[in-house]
Amino acid sequence: MKALADSAWRAASYCVHPKVMLAALAPLVLTAAAVWGLGYFFWEEAVAGLRATLERWDLLTALLDWLDRLGLSGLRSVLAPLLVVVLALPVLVLASLLLVSWLATPAIVRLVATRRFPALALRRGASTLQALAWSASSTGLALVALVVSLPLWLVPPLALLLPALVWGWLTARVLSFDVLAEHASREERRLLLRQHQGALLAMGGVCGALGALPSLLWAAGPMAFILAPLVALVSVWLYTLVFAFASAWFAHYLLAALQARRASVSIGDRPPEQPLDPLSDPA
Numbered sequence: 001m002k003a004l005a006d007s008a009w010r011a012a013s014y015c016v017h018p019k020v021m022l023a024a025l026a027p028l029v030l031t032a033a034a035v036w037g038l039g040y041f042f043w044e045e046a047v048a049g050l051r052a053t054l055e056r057w058d059l060l061t062a063l064l065d066w067l068d069r070l071g072l073s074g075l076r077s078v079l080a081p082l083l084v085v086v087l088a089l090p091v092l093v094l095a096s097l098l099l100v101s102w103l104a105t106p107a108i109v110r111l112v113a114t115r116r117f118p119a120l121a122l123r124r125g126a127s128t129l130q131a132l133a134w135s136a137s138s139t140g141l142a143l144v145a146l147v148v149s150l151p152l153w154l155v156p157p158l159a160l161l162l163p164a165l166v167w168g169w170l171t172a173r174v175l176s177f178d179v180l181a182e183h184a185s186r187e188e189r190r191l192l193l194r195q196h197q198g199a200l201l202a203m204g205g206v207c208g209a210l211g212a213l214p215s216l217l218w219a220a221g222p223m224a225f226i227l228a229p230l231v232a233l234v235s236v237w238l239y240t241l242v243f244a245f246a247s248a249w250f251a252h253y254l255l256a257a258l259q260a261r262r263a264s265v266s267i268g269d270r271p272p273e274q275p276l277d278p279l280s281d282p283a
Contacts, residue, residue, distance in 0.1 A: 003253060004199055011248035014112070015241065023107035024244040027099030031236045035092065039229040043084075051080035086153070089215055090146055092232070093167055094139065096239035097174065097211075101135060105178045105247040112251040113183065120259055125186040126177065134177045142170040160212055168208025171243070172200045175250040184258055192257055203253065207246040214238040 014020050113120055126134075145166050153159040180189040193200065214235040 003256065004203065007249055007252035007256065010116075010252045011245050014108070014248040014252075015245050017111070019111050020104075020108055020244060020248065023104040023111075024100065024240050026103045027096065028237060028240040030099055030103075031092070031095050031240065032233050034095070035232045035236055036229060039232055043229070046084050047080045050083055086159075089235075090163060092235065093163075093211055093239060094142070096236060097167070097171060097243050098135060098139065100240060100243035100247060101174050101178055102132070104244055105175060105251075106182075108244065108247045109179050109182065109251045109255075112248065113255060116252070117255050117259055120183055120255060120262075122182055123185040123188065124182055125184050125189050126181040128181075131178055131181050135174050138170055138173040142166050145169075160215070164208040164212040165205070166208070167211050168204035168206070169201070170204075171207045171211075171246055172204030175204075175247055176200050176254065179247075179250045179254045180258065183255060188258060188261065192254060192261065196254070196257055199253070200250075203246075203249060207242060207249070210242045210245075211239060214242075 146163065149158075149162045149166075152162060176193055177189070180192065184192065217231050217235055
């Protein structure tokens with residue numbers, strides 16, 4: 001817990017460092033531009049198309065008529081925009097995470113290593129291509145989990161809990177690999193991911209929960225959907241900030257663990273053989 005807390009406050013302080021802010025600028029601009037463009041050109045068409053599809057479902061039409069009789073006619077007007085947002089949010093979170101991982105995390109890791117671990121040798125246990133393949137395969141598994149769990153999203157608490165768990169798991173897998181790709185050897189990476197699996201998943205869970213918070217902006221009511229492009233841009237900024245913090249957190253924690261591991265080996269310890277686990281990789 002001490003190592004988690006220490007790396008967390010260090011990561012939070014790094015979020016206001018000019019180099020971290022600059023590193024996060026590229027994924028922020030790219031994601032914001034994509035969201036603005038898609039919202040500007042396709043928001044009204046997407047809402048109208050989904051509303052027309054829903055109106056063809058007799059059961060849903062009967063349910064909405066019943067809500068109208070109860071005086072809840074406002075739900076009819078926000079249902080289609082709400083569903084568009086629900087379908088778009090996982091894509092938005094995924095894009096933010098991957099762009100931060102590819103464009104910002106390497107710079108953040110270099111900054112942490114230079115300032116805090118200048119003597120930590122680079123052993124380059126994974127190439128850029130391997131890191132991209134790891135991110136792609138992990139993303140595929142996360143998307144499968146989201147699709148399989150979609151029916152459970154109809155239960156209000158699970159609609160927030162399940163995506164956060166999936167994003168937390170994905171964040172732990174992707175950022176752990178990226179942080180150690182340059183500095184750790186293949187054996188060191190697998191060993192550290194095995195030894196610190198619980199802590200890494202806990203960190204991912206916290207980041208997943210933080211990543212779910214921007215979704216609450218859409219709970220402001222009909223006004224949120226009227227200002228959908230602006231709300232979406234604010235969400236992108238918050239997502240980018242969360243994942244930039246996550247990159248710094250994983251960097252501080254794992255590089256400190258790597259340095260401690262090498263120090264223990266240098267005085268005579270030998271790393272025991274460990275079985276593979278869900279966070280380790282075959283590369």
